Amino acid sequence: MESGLMETYVMGIATEEEIQQVLSLTKTHPEFKNALDQLEFDMETLAQSMSIDPPAGTLEKIEQEINQIQRRNQALQAEPEPAFRYDNREQEYAKQERYIEVESESNQMRVNKAWKWAFIAVFVLGKIFLATAIYFYLENRQAQEQINELKIELKQKLR
Amino acid sequence: MFKAVLNIPPAEPKDIRWFYDRYAAMLLGYINGIVKDKQQSEDQLVKILTSFTQDFVAAEKSNQHIWLELRQYAQNRLNSAVLSDRQLIQKQSVSEPGLASLDDLQKIVFKAVYYHGKSISQLAISLNYGEEEIRNQLKLAIDKMRRARGN
Known part of the structure; x- marks a missing residue:
């Protein structure tokens, strides 16, 4: 009782050999069994001391979950087994009927890997065109400014 | 009884x-x-x-x-997600009033076993103590808590 065997057993970490030892001792030594029961009881009271009250509505949630499981099980049991005369196609159909299709159509698209390079090329070209457009826009703006300055200069000279 | x-x-x-x-x-x-x-x-x-x-x-x-x-x-x-021993000890550092009577090692041993199901041999390796010492610390921890609750 002082070896810590009961504690490892009650904490659920006893080895197979230790479990056998405990089971054997409970049969042969009533005082060991009493001490083990007392320890189990104390562990339960310890858990009670660390308990937290669940929020309202928790029991209803659990009941709902259980009802759903039970309804699903009942539906599965109510469905008659396909007869042996069914061919494979009919059996497959019957099997499909038992399940609800949660998501039958995917909204994903599959693309061949070869398109990867095309997408990269389009991306790089897009960047080059964007840079070129910005460059020519700035060039154009600078040229416009220069023309305006020249016009002003010319007007002043003419006067 | x-x-x-x-x-x-x-x-x-x-x-x-x-x-x-x-x-x-x-x-x-x-x-x-x-x-x-x-x-x-x-x-x-x-x-x-x-x-x-x-x-x-x-x-x-x-x-x-x-x-x-x-x-x-x-x-x-x-505990299906396997935690490393370091993570486990970090998680255990959160104080818990029910375990106030235990010293640090006893807290670590008790919580690793109670909450995470760590075995004596696993704890002996990760904490660098002998298996007997870990077993003893677990027993002491439980005894202390039982006494603290008047059992």
Whole structure:
């Protein structure tokens, strides 16, 4: 009782050999069994001391979950087994009927890997065109400014 | 004597309300000790109690040791993600009033075993102590808590 065997057993970490030892001792030594029961009881009271009250509505949630499981099980049991005369196609159909299709159509698209390079090329070209457009826009703006300055200069000279 | 103390009459029906009234608060406290998050703990409580009661009723088990079984069931469900020993010790650093009477090593050993199901040999390796020492610390921790509760 002082070896810590009961504690490892009650904490659920006893080895197979230790479990056998405990089971054997409970049969042969009533005082060991009493001490083990007392320890189990104390562990339960310890858990009670660390308990937290669940929020309202928790029991209803659990009941709902259980009802759903039970309804699903009942539906599965109510469905008659396909007869042996069914061919494979009919059996497959019957099997499909038992399940609800949660998501039958995917909204994903599959693309061949070869398109990867095309997408990269389009991306790089897009960047080059964007840079070129910005460059020519700035060039154009600078040229416009220069023309305006020249016009002003010319007007002043003419006067 | 202990049948009366344990307060587990054998003929008691094991429906969900019975389980809920008896173990929901204890289980939520236990789950919260592992998960450390209120909302997640409540969600896990619903899942664990639902599946446990289904399995339990189906297996027609006796009333004895229900809490121990339920605790281990919850432990297995919640500890499927393997934590490294360092993570485990960091998680354990959160203080818990129920364990106030224990010293640091006893807290680490008790919580690693109680909440995470770590074995004596695993703890001996990760904490760099002998197996006998870890076993002794676990026993001391439980003895201290029992004494602190007047048992």
